[in-house]
Amino acid sequence: MTAHQPQSQVSCNGRAYGMPTAPTVVVCLDGSEPGYIEATIAAGRAPTFARFMAEGANLEAECVIPSFTNPNNLSIITGRPPAVHGIAGNFFYDPAAGKEVMMNDPEFLRASTILKAFQDAGAKVAMVTAKDKLRGLLSHGLQYAGGRAIAFSAERADQATRRLNGIEDALGFVGRPLPEVYSAGLSEFVFAAGVRLMAVERPDLMYLSTTDYIQHKAGPGTALANDFYAMIDGYLAQLDRQGAIILATADHGMNDKHRRDGTPDVIYLKTLFDNWLGQERARVILPITDPYVVHHGALGSFATVHVPAGTDRAQLIAKLEAIDGIDLAVSREEACRRFELPPDRIGDIVVISSRHKALGTAPELHDLSGLNEPLRSHGGLTEQRVPVLCNRRLAIAPGRGLRNFDAFDLALNCLG
Numbered sequence: 001m002t003a004h005q006p007q008s009q010v011s012c013n014g015r016a017y018g019m020p021t022a023p024t025v026v027v028c029l030d031g032s033e034p035g036y037i038e039a040t041i042a043a044g045r046a047p048t049f050a051r052f053m054a055e056g057a058n059l060e061a062e063c064v065i066p067s068f069t070n071p072n073n074l075s076i077i078t079g080r081p082p083a084v085h086g087i088a089g090n091f092f093y094d095p096a097a098g099k100e101v102m103m104n105d106p107e108f109l110r111a112s113t114i115l116k117a118f119q120d121a122g123a124k125v126a127m128v129t130a131k132d133k134l135r136g137l138l139s140h141g142l143q144y145a146g147g148r149a150i151a152f153s154a155e156r157a158d159q160a161t162r163r164l165n166g167i168e169d170a171l172g173f174v175g176r177p178l179p180e181v182y183s184a185g186l187s188e189f190v191f192a193a194g195v196r197l198m199a200v201e202r203p204d205l206m207y208l209s210t211t212d213y214i215q216h217k218a219g220p221g222t223a224l225a226n227d228f229y230a231m232i233d234g235y236l237a238q239l240d241r242q243g244a245i246i247l248a249t250a251d252h253g254m255n256d257k258h259r260r261d262g263t264p265d266v267i268y269l270k271t272l273f274d275n276w277l278g279q280e281r282a283r284v285i286l287p288i289t290d291p292y293v294v295h296h297g298a299l300g301s302f303a304t305v306h307v308p309a310g311t312d313r314a315q316l317i318a319k320l321e322a323i324d325g326i327d328l329a330v331s332r333e334e335a336c337r338r339f340e341l342p343p344d345r346i347g348d349i350v351v352i353s354s355r356h357k358a359l360g361t362a363p364e365l366h367d368l369s370g371l372n373e374p375l376r377s378h379g380g381l382t383e384q385r386v387p388v389l390c391n392r393r394l395a396i397a398p399g400r401g402l403r404n405f406d407a408f409d410l411a412l413n414c415l416g
């Protein structure tokens with residue numbers, strides 16, 4: 001460090017962050033479509049959110065496209081778009097290897113996390129995520145010796161070790177049993193852990209990331225959603241009383257993707273491409289989930305399609321654009337320019353469906369038996385608006401368009 005660069009500045013991926021003046025918590029409320037929190041406030045069950053909105057900051061930001069969980073969590077934790085960090089979905093197709101490759105492993109991460117940068121600068125950091133699939137990416141590079149970092153998932157809290165997570169007996173520490181993976185309890189565990197960490201360890205910087213199990217099931221204002229946000233409200237009240245600066249945003253929104261009769265409203269892309277190009281000539285990638293997992297039927301609003309070399313893409317794009325329910329069909333190059341995506345992890349064509357339509361491969365390839373409620377999902381432009389709330393006032397330059405991956409910048413650099 002030089003005299004011109006005070007040690008209170010931490011640099012990460014080309015952005016600079018101030019050292020926190022109070023313990024700072026960035027929260028990613030998975031799937032928090034605008035309206036959930038407002039509806040819970042209207043029901044009289046979210047006094048803390050109401051106070052944050054009135055006395056702190058109540059803003060909106062755009063998330064990254066695809067409006068999926070992993071790309072956005074990695075953008076928030078690195079402060080940069082997927083073109084920089086490399087995580088453009090849950091998996092991608094590698095044409096050279098001829099196989100679909102999961103992107104859960106940190107080897108696919110091309111940027112450092114803000115938490116690591118702060119630990120390197122001497123700060124104590126903590127991270128708790130609901131699903132274990134995100135833990136390795138979000139905690140990449142952290143050093144657990146000396147008790148200066150703690151990072152674990154609610155899903156595998158029973159397996160946390162001091163060497164790999166900076167904590168052992170996480171269940172005993174949090175004082176709760178291991179939650180079910182598909183439950184509101186998984187997210188509650190994240191908040192309970194955050195409150196305990198703030199009380200016992202008081203990290204300088206902490207990231208809490210929930211799961212959108214409830215938002216996939218229930219829309220804003222429903223009893224299920226209000227119960228969930230009322231639960232969150234109670235934990236935010238505790239963090240607030242503990243003196244933390246709290247900045248909450250979301251990875252993406254959430255919309256109904258079903259017909260009036262409750263059946264999923266899906267455009268089946270593989271069926272279309274098989275008709276246009278011949279059987280199995282194109283490969284449709286739906287990177288909302290694992291290629292072999294049927295969670296939510298693997299139906300979202302974003303797809304990328306690999307087509308044989310020499311295929312007339314412009315003609316295919318024109319055909320896609322003519323279909324009712326397609327918001328956008330563009331080339332890889334155009335998609336990567338517009339959405340700041342890594343070209344080597346995107347297909348030849350990017351397709352985005354409209355607010356109430358989902359994209360699938362072929363009807364026979366989706367197991368919808370696990371869908372117990374009418375489909376709600378995300379991935380498109382219509383799930384790009386997310387809330388940004390803070391328990392402190394924020395000073396933001398007029399006209400600045402906010403992204404959800406400005407979360408750490410807002411919490412560390414923009415307090416009013």
Ligand SMILES: [Zn+2]
Nearest residue numbers: 030031069251
């Ligand atoms: Zn999500």
